[in-house]
Amino acid sequence: DRLERTTVSLVHCARQCVAQERERWSARGGRVRAADPARILSRGFAWVRGESGQTIRTIADSKTGEMLEVQIRDGVIDARVERSREDPPADLSR
Numbered sequence: 001d002r003l004e005r006t007t008v009s010l011v012h013c014a015r016q017c018v019a020q021e022r023e024r025w026s027a028r029g030g031r032v033r034a035a036d037p038a039r040i041l042s043r044g045f046a047w048v049r050g051e052s053g054q055t056i057r058t059i060a061d062s063k064t065g066e067m068l069e070v071q072i073r074d075g076v077i078d079a080r081v082e083r084s085r086e087d088p089p090a091d092l093s094r
Helices: 002-034 037-042
Strands: 047-049 067-072 075-080
Touching: none
Parallel strands: none
Antiparallel strands: 047 067, 067 075
């Protein structure tokens, strides 16, 4: 009787552990999928690289006349910097 109760308890604990780990791995998978560059581009974002291949993050990273490569969801746009201007941070909640 005691052995049976212990066995049932162990099986229950093992199932709980497996369920918790499955949940944790599922959450990690969701974060990995959300960070997938292809998914980010499909949401309307672009990856902009300068002539030497460096990622352009600010206007200071490029100069007038420089060729840029703009990677979007379905291809690449070649662009040239004509001018740059500093803007206040955009309200991205729209």
